[in-house]
Amino acid sequence: MKYKIKPLMTGNFHMNWGHIMSPFAMGHVADVPVFMFAVTGEDGETIMVDASFKMESVPKFIFGPHRTKDQEVPKVLAANGIDPAQIQKVIITHLHHDHTGYLHLFRNARMYVQETELINAYHPPGIQAVGVCREDWEPCVPQFALVNGDFEVKDGLRLVFAPGHTPGHQAVAVNTDRGTAVICGDSSYLYAGFAKRFPQKFREVMALGSEPIDVANPEVPAVLQKIMTARYGGYFGPAIINPEENMRSMAKLDLLADIIVPGHDPELLRMKVIPDDYDLE
Numbered sequence: 001m002k003y004k005i006k007p008l009m010t011g012n013f014h015m016n017w018g019h020i021m022s023p024f025a026m027g028h029v030a031d032v033p034v035f036m037f038a039v040t041g042e043d044g045e046t047i048m049v050d051a052s053f054k055m056e057s058v059p060k061f062i063f064g065p066h067r068t069k070d071q072e073v074p075k076v077l078a079a080n081g082i083d084p085a086q087i088q089k090v091i092i093t094h095l096h097h098d099h100t101g102y103l104h105l106f107r108n109a110r111m112y113v114q115e116t117e118l119i120n121a122y123h124p125p126g127i128q129a130v131g132v133c134r135e136d137w138e139p140c141v142p143q144f145a146l147v148n149g150d151f152e153v154k155d156g157l158r159l160v161f162a163p164g165h166t167p168g169h170q171a172v173a174v175n176t177d178r179g180t181a182v183i184c185g186d187s188s189y190l191y192a193g194f195a196k197r198f199p200q201k202f203r204e205v206m207a208l209g210s211e212p213i214d215v216a217n218p219e220v221p222a223v224l225q226k227i228m229t230a231r232y233g234g235y236f237g238p239a240i241i242n243p244e245e246n247m248r249s250m251a252k253l254d255l256l257a258d259i260i261v262p263g264h265d266p267e268l269l270r271m272k273v274i275p276d277d278y279d280l281e
């Protein structure tokens with residue numbers, strides 16, 4: 001079966017990109033779009049991936065959440081013809097607050113989560129705790145279908161275990177008429193994270209920071225070459241619990257994907273339907 005993917009824009013975080021998006025963008029303060037994804041198969045069933053953020057669940061001094069009235073999640077769902085009570089399946093890439101805010105709307109859905117993710121979300125370590133709002137997802141635990149590793153949800157739609165951003169993070173591999181699209185979750189926020197595939201996007205991020213990297217400096221190409229040719233060197237994850245594990249996961253997703261759908265890239269704002277509007281390669 002083949003599917004279409006709609007990235008649904010549900011608001012922004014306004015923050016220093018260096019804190020979470022990429023260390024190379026340190027000092028660049030700008031909006032970060034927060035998406036939910038609606039995945040619709042040829043059989044007409046729509047499966048949701050993630051559930052955006054609830055305003056009161058996000059620490060405002062860190063993340064600067066904001067949304068317009070049109071970006072309120074119930075309005076976005078209605079505008080796209082989605083009745084949350086009719087949804088049978090929700091995939092949760094991970095239990096961060098910008099992915100779990102409106103889970104409660106999907107009251108008849110089975111929710112696919114990695115078991116490791118659930119265990120970790122009850123006791124996130126140290127600063128990672130700022131990304132978790134237990135009150136958002138705990139009432140939905142009776143609806144959770146706990147998964148361990150890769151799992152086929154439906155024909156042409158499977159969960160791909162991709163830890164690193166969180167210990168139980170998962171991505172979603174979706175069959176489309178242009179090959180396999182991988183909804184990466186937060187394995188990579190940006191296309192730039194897959195520097196091997198999108199070197200120009202990576203250089204754009206390097207030039208964003210308040211102290212942008214001077215690419216004319218003769219040391220830069222040599223250092224970049226050293227990084228890019230290192231083990232998993234073409235992958236740059238966001239703020240994460242385990243950078244090495246995340247790079248390994250990104251390499252796995254890169255091998256699988258004909259089409260990359262990162263977690264929070266502003267490029268997705270102009271892609272109303274994937275694969276139809278995907279034009280990056």
Ligand SMILES: [Zn+2]
Nearest residue numbers: 094096165186
């Ligand atoms: Zn996250």
